[in-house]
Amino acid sequence: MSTPGLALKNLRVIVIIIVVAVHAVMAYLGSSPASSFKFDDPPFRWRSIPIVDQERWYGFDIFCALQDIYLISLLFFLSGVFVWPSLVRSGALIFLRDRLLRIGIPFALTVGLLMPLAYYPVYRVTAVDPGPAAFWEHWLALPFWPSGPPWFLWVLLLFDTIAAGLYLFARPFVDALRRSVGELGARPLPFLIALLSASALAYVPPALIFNPWDWFQLGPFSFQYCRPLHYLVYFFAGICIGAPGLGRGLLAPDGWLVHRWVAVGAAACVAFLIWLGMVGLAMTSDGAALRVVQFGQALGFVGCCAAGVLFMLALVLRFANRPLPALEPLQDKTYGIYLVHYLFSIWLQYALLGFAMPAMAKAVIVLAGTLAMSWVSVLAIYRIQAIAWIRRRVRVLTR
Numbered sequence: 001m002s003t004p005g006l007a008l009k010n011l012r013v014i015v016i017i018i019v020v021a022v023h024a025v026m027a028y029l030g031s032s033p034a035s036s037f038k039f040d041d042p043p044f045r046w047r048s049i050p051i052v053d054q055e056r057w058y059g060f061d062i063f064c065a066l067q068d069i070y071l072i073s074l075l076f077f078l079s080g081v082f083v084w085p086s087l088v089r090s091g092a093l094i095f096l097r098d099r100l101l102r103i104g105i106p107f108a109l110t111v112g113l114l115m116p117l118a119y120y121p122v123y124r125v126t127a128v129d130p131g132p133a134a135f136w137e138h139w140l141a142l143p144f145w146p147s148g149p150p151w152f153l154w155v156l157l158l159f160d161t162i163a164a165g166l167y168l169f170a171r172p173f174v175d176a177l178r179r180s181v182g183e184l185g186a187r188p189l190p191f192l193i194a195l196l197s198a199s200a201l202a203y204v205p206p207a208l209i210f211n212p213w214d215w216f217q218l219g220p221f222s223f224q225y226c227r228p229l230h231y232l233v234y235f236f237a238g239i240c241i242g243a244p245g246l247g248r249g250l251l252a253p254d255g256w257l258v259h260r261w262v263a264v265g266a267a268a269c270v271a272f273l274i275w276l277g278m279v280g281l282a283m284t285s286d287g288a289a290l291r292v293v294q295f296g297q298a299l300g301f302v303g304c305c306a307a308g309v310l311f312m313l314a315l316v317l318r319f320a321n322r323p324l325p326a327l328e329p330l331q332d333k334t335y336g337i338y339l340v341h342y343l344f345s346i347w348l349q350y351a352l353l354g355f356a357m358p359a360m361a362k363a364v365i366v367l368a369g370t371l372a373m374s375w376v377s378v379l380a381i382y383r384i385q386a387i388a389w390i391r392r393r394v395r396v397l398t399r
Contacts, residue, residue, distance in 0.1 A: 003247070003253045003317075003321040003322075004246035004247055004251040004252070004253055004317060004321070005246050006320075006321055006322060006323065007251075007316040007317045007320050007321040008078060008081065008246065008251075008316070009331065010316055010320040010324055010327055011078065011312065011313070011316040011320065012078060012334055013327045013330050013331060013334050014312075014316070014320075014327070015071065015074060015075060015078070015312075016330075016334040016335075016337055016338050017330075017371070018067060018071060019071065019149070019338060019341075020337065020341050020345065020367060020370055020371060020374070021063075021367055022063070022064055022067050022068075022071070023149070023341065023342060023345045023370075024345055024348075024349075024363055024366040024367040024370055025060040025063065025064065025363045025366075025367075026048075026049050026050070026051075026060075026064065026349075027049070027050075027051040027052060027053045027349040027362075027366070028053050028055055028056055028057055028060050028359035028362060028363055029049065029056065029058075029060050029061050029064065030056040030057055030058030030059075030060065030061050031058070031061050032049055032052045032056065033052065035052060035126075036051065036052040036122075036125045036126055037049070037052070037126075038126045039122060039123045039126055039127065039138055040138060040141070040142075043213075044142070044146075045213075046119075046122050047146055047148075047215070048213070050119065050121075050122045050346050050349070051121065051122065051125065051346060051349040051350055051353070052125075053349065053352070053353060053359070053362065055356075055357065055358060055359040055362055056359055057358075057359040057360060057363075060359070060363065065276075066272055066308070068212075069272070069275065069301060069304050069305050069308060070304065070305045070307075070308025070309050070312070071308075072152065072227075072231065073230065073231060073234040073305050073308075073309055074234075074308070074309045074312055075152065076156065076159070076231045076232075076234045076235040076238065077234040077235065077237055077238040077241075077309060078238060079156055079159075079160075079235060079238065080159075080163075080234070080235040080236060080237065080238025080239040080241075080242065081238040081239070081241060081242030081246070081251075082242055083160065083163050083235075083238070083239050083242070084163075084167075084178065084239050084242060084243035085242065085243070086098070087163065087164065087167045092164040092165075092167050092168045093164075095160070095164055095167075096160070096161060096164050099157055099160045099161075099164075100157070103153050103154075103156060103157045103160070104153075104154075104157055106150075106153065106335075106339055107150050107153040107154050107157070110148075110150045110153075110339045110340070111145065111147045111148070111150050111220045112220075114339075114340065114342070114343050115145075115146055115147060115148050115150075115342075116136075116139055117343055118148060118342050118343040118346050118347075119139075119146055119148075119346070120132070120135055121346050121347055121349075121350035122346065122350075123135045123138060123139070124350070125350070125353075143217075144217040144218065144219060144220075144222070145219050145220040146220075147220045147221070147222055148342045149338070149341075149342050150339065151221075151222045151223060154220075154221055155223055155228065155231065156235075159231075159232060159235045162232075163235075163236075163239060177236075177240060178239060178240040178243040178244075179244075180240075181194065181237065181240030181241065182240055182241060182243060182244040182248070182249050183249070184249075185240075185241050185248075185249030185250030185251070185255075186248070186249045186250070186252070186255065186256070187256075188256045188260070191250065192306065195233075195237060195306055196302060196303065196306055198233045198237075199230055199233050199234075199302045199305065199306060200298075200299060200302045202229035202230045202232065202233045203226065203227065203229065203230040203298060203301065203302055204295070204298040204299060204302065206225060206226040206227070206229065207226045207294070207297075207298040207301065208291075208294055208295065208298060209225075209226070210224075210225035210226045211226070212224060212226060212227075214226070230302075230305075234309070250313070251313070251317065253317065253321060255317075257310060257313055257314040257317055257318075258314065258317050258318050260314070261311070261314035261315060261317075261318045264307065264310050264311045264314045265311050265314070265315075267307045267311075268304070268307035268308050268310075268311040270307075271300070271303045271304040271306075271307040271308075272304050272307075272308075274300050274303070274304070275297065275300035275301060275303075275304045277300075278293060278296045278297035278300045279297060281293045281296075281297075282294060282297050329375070330375065333375060333378045333379070333382075336374070336377075336378030336381060336382070337371070337374040337375060337378055340374050340377050340378065340381075341370050341371075341374040344369065344370045344373045344374055344377075345366060345370045348365065348366045348369050348370060349362075349366055352365065352366070
């Protein structure tokens with residue numbers, strides 16, 4: 001495997017660990033309300049913060065705010081990097097069949113079977129009748145089917161379908177686009193201008209209409225109103241960067257990201273501080289001033305997201321471009337961990353509600369326990385014959 005390939009492989013593991021960490025600390029945010037959200041009360045904010053513990057630390061708010069800005073965009077970018085080589089190798093129809101096996105079936109199984117089990121403790125915290133039968137009655141009475149973190153999968157499957165359609169019906173246009181963006185990847189300023197411009201056009205107008213807490217929800221399908229076009233930009237940026245090969249352009253082992261990782265990191269810190277400042281102003285402004293601040297906050301999000309994504313890429317290309325023994329046990333299990341971790345994270349937070357200990361200690365216990373139990377569960381799941389067949393079939397289709 002090439003050096004950039006190893007770096008991106010390690011980055012996938014790191015990103016999933018961060019995802020698990022975010023969900024592990026959500027119960028201990030300093031800004032959370034005094035008590036848990038009631039299960040039946042709209043707008044059902046327990047979807048974002050399932051368990052609310054009395055132990056708090058505002059440092060977790062900063063950590064989660066930072067990850068919320070760039071992490072999902074980075075996931076879509078990483079997913080896009082490998083799309084065009086797969087399409088060229090297997091063709092659009094086989095590519096989509098592979099995506100259905102790898103993404104569609106896990107989405108259906110995880111959302112249909114695991115999410116009710118994962119959210120049961122959320123119901124029990126405020127329930128008059130905490131029994132399973134009462135929970136199921138309340139669950140079915142919801143105007144949607146909560147999907148939890150796997151909402152990402154159906155959106156990714158939709159993006160993959162768009163990419164396959166473009167490959168079939170508009171390949172010359174996409175080839176020209178990916179060549180142009182791929183060439184820009186080797187030049188910092190033109191690439192940044194292109195990425196920031198596209199991201200701003202996709203994100204700022206919806207962000208001025210909707211806030212990050214406004215979600216579309218239809219059955220098990222959900223997304224934040226202000227972000228799908230923004231995620232699509234990063235997905236196609238990944239396609240354009242990955243199409244020429246991992247050792248070229250933005251992902252070159254001796255490219256500008258590697259040599260300027262300190263500058264990129266400094267820019268990410270400055271961009272995050274600017275965004276935090278705009279958020280603070282938005283909380284204290286009203287009237288016409290508020291609209292101006294909201295516009296600045298949306299632009300700050302765009303800049304902070306780009307800087308965060310590029311800094312993570314720079315770090316792994318510079319320091320994680322080789323096998324890392326500490327990550328090896330998780331390498332081929334990250335996807336499975338992503339699918340099942342929410343179940344263990346919520347139940348562990350629920351189990352610790354009655355214990356008097358610092359928020360940091362609880363968060364560490366939840367993180368370590370979630371990773372350990374998820375890893376063991378994935379080992380067991382991979383031994384199921386139907387799952388093993390799907391994994392073998394996906395390997396054959398993508399070979």
